[in-house]
Amino acid sequence: xxxxxxxxxxxxxxxxxxxxxxxxxxxxxxxxxxxxxxxxxxxxxxxxxxxxxxxxxxxxxxxxxxxxxxxxxxxxxxxxxxxxxxxxxxxxxxxxxxxxxxxxxxxxxxxxxxxxxxxxxxxxxxxxxxxxxxxxxxxxxxxxxxxxxxxxxxxxxxxxxxxxxxxxxxxxxxxxxxxxxxxxxxxxxxxxxxxxxxxxxxxxxxxxxxxxxxxxxxxxxxxxxxxxxxxxxxxxxxxxxxxxxxxxxxxxxxxxxxxxxxxxxxxxxxxxxxxxxxxxxxxxxxxxxxxxxxxxxxxxxxxxxxxxxxxxxxx
Numbered sequence: 297x298x299x300x301x302x303x304x305x306x307x308x309x310x311x312x313x314x315x316x317x318x319x320x321x322x323x324x325x326x327x328x329x330x331x332x333x334x335x336x337x338x339x340x341x342x343x344x345x346x347x348x349x350x351x352x353x354x355x356x357x358x359x360x361x362x363x364x365x366x367x368x369x370x371x372x373x374x375x376x377x378x379x380x381x382x383x384x385x386x387x388x389x390x391x392x393x394x395x396x397x398x399x400x401x402x403x404x405x406x407x408x409x410x411x412x413x414x415x416x417x418x419x420x421x422x423x424x425x426x427x428x429x430x431x432x433x434x435x436x437x438x439x440x441x442x443x444x445x446x447x448x449x450x451x452x453x454x455x456x457x458x459x460x461x462x463x464x465x466x467x468x469x470x471x472x473x474x475x476x477x478x479x480x481x482x483x484x485x486x487x488x489x490x491x492x493x494x495x496x497x498x499x500x501x502x503x504x505x506x507x508x509x510x511x512x513x514x515x516x517x518x519x520x521x522x523x524x525x526x527x528x529x530x531x532x533x534x535x536x537x538x539x540x541x542x543x544x545x546x547x548x549x550x551x552x553x554x555x556x557x558x559x560x561x562x563x564x565x566x567x568x569x570x571x572x573x574x575x576x577x578x579x580x581x582x583x584x585x586x587x588x589x590x591x592x593x594x595x596x597x598x599x600x601x602x603x604x605x606x607x608x609x610x611x
Contacts, residue, residue: 308481310499315483393463402467405475405488410588414450422446450605454588459598476577500592512566526565534558
């Protein structure tokens, strides 16, 4: 209900609810201040209009009501800052997870993409060298030949995979200008600054499948809506039992036409990527294209994905 009230994306982070409450409290304070100041403004216009006060009054206001209101507002702001914001900020910047099962990843931003660097089975990030950077074959300059720790490292483009219910530590930097790494569903945002490696941490609490189910809706066919960003949430079959589209698969225009021909006029669909990586800092002319995708897997699916990436390195 809170997410709908404030227009927030779904929350898939352990500490996301705390952030949402802080946002709600700030909005409530702003609404109270807005309504209060507008009411006071209208009151003064009416109370001190020229028709009622033909001559100026040089005595001024004698009541201390405004002072009391200012003290009350200041007290509320202190509570929000000292009681909620500072403890939450302290946790964000200092209480990094020390669990042995924590996942460590590096994100190297650039115009206009996110390079994701995993340390591999040895758990040690391989050495990188700017002299080895090749935008097509080696975008982060990973020294696979000179550093043994780099041989098993995994590098992906715009695809961040994390396991559910395990702490994630993301180290953020950039190859060029300032970017801002933003995961709305995790309620985390951090500027990527050239020459700096800035860590953030969070714990995903929902898999991508669970988020997809939460965002699913029923669409009536034929539809003018672009179906490319969506996948089917159920198996749909023709009258003879032929599978037209499987759960989790994309629905093309041709498939949509076959569904209608088979008498299926409504389908339940969900977003292909329910969690995106956004750049929250204007970083150039193609800033709008700087989009990545977060996939939160079950432990089994995450292990399978890592195995696939390791196998591709051996080929």
